Amino acid sequence: MKLIHLTDTHLVAPDKRLYGLDPRARLAAAVADINLHHGDAQGVIISGDLTDRGEPAAFQALREVLEELSMPYFLGMGNHDARETLQAAFPELPRDDGGFVQYAHAFGPDADDCVLVMLDSAVAGEHGGLLCESRLAWLDACLVAHHDRRILLALHHPPMALGIRYMDDIRLQNPQALHEVIQRHGNVEHLLFGHVHRPASGVWRGLSFSTLPGVNHQVGLDLVSAADCLAGSHEPPAYGVLMIGEEQVVNHLHLYMDDSRRYFFHDTLEAAQSLEALDELIALQRDERIPTREREPLSNTLQAAEAAK
Template structure:
């Protein structure tokens, strides 16, 4: 099974540029077209949050308009820039989404189980894990201990070294780490939020953060670094599951590049 991860498209109202710099709607459309142009079409797209920039209904209308262009099934989870009730209204036809409360969900229709964990605090940019959410996650993971699972949450459960992003990290993650460690069927933890591709060994598994389909957060590791982003190559992650060899995750850049050239 091939699962494509797109993250943080920050779609705006039609004709409005993200950060007054880039056409994030066009870039999201390019990301979807990129998946269709791959030599192997993904079986599923997972969207790991910040689908829109301000949580406005008109922005979600644009997301739904763009998603109509893909024939690949998709699952959407919320990020800190999403507004929970507007998100729920925009995706009311998605049966996996809860009708009230946190936007956790589980989809068990594929060779790999997909579990989404809502780490968002309404109106805030950082994430948090509470006891009720941990109880839901532990119970959900316990239902299928022998099935390979992807766990999605928008906020990475670790510090990145980029100071202004770590100010908005997921806090109080000790309980989350304990729950994940107790469930070795979790093959990957998929996150967004940081607009960069990062990897870390955590809780007995591997955490992957996906790049944004729009701007990239600058890699600045000085403690006094000021927040900044650049218009770099957009990208996505491709997670290839094989029951014999396990899961391999690839970074795929979006755009037109020179080549391919013969490899000798």
């Protein structure tokens, strides 16, 4: 099965920009790209910071863009979001008994199919995250209810330090409590989060994890500055393509607004000695005057390229 992961969309009111960029346009570009290339996905997970300031107009803009998706979407809370405003804009969004945006969604009836468990780690007025006793108790009961299923766990705040000191200070503040709940059940297979606006993956206490660049702006890879300094950047946004098989979870990072060259590998193109020459060969390949899949002797394809000129 296939799922898409987006995070940190940071929408603002339609007449505003954020760090000089238009978050709505960048999200709309992601939606169009997902529809075009991944229409077979079973859903899109968006792990928090849906808006930048929690404005009703920003949530309305979010809803309008997401309505263009050809598949369901699953929203999570971030520290930039306002829980009541989110729930007013998306009244169908599930909540637990405490009003937190926490829910489970099963993607199929079989044990090999996964269950998405979305956690709400946001604390009003704080940038750091916390899972209170109520939210942890809900997670504990949820993992019991789905004890025979593979769990994909999503939340906004990472429980582990990633080496960017500013972000490490505002990560999940009680990671040990989360770990203890996960460890009791043993059916959580992969952890997804947002918040850090960077691609990162690894293993935390035996559990694989992955996160992504944000949709609008990014956090620079700065592993030396003090915790009161946060580097920003306009590196390309991305979404993750989760391929979930019987024996593995693979997360492909797709830089959907990257405009670098695209071509099929071929001996002829490999022989290009300048970017100008490569561009000419790419044009020939697009015109199908250079093969894209069959490998031929280099001499033959060079002759074909010369003849095509």
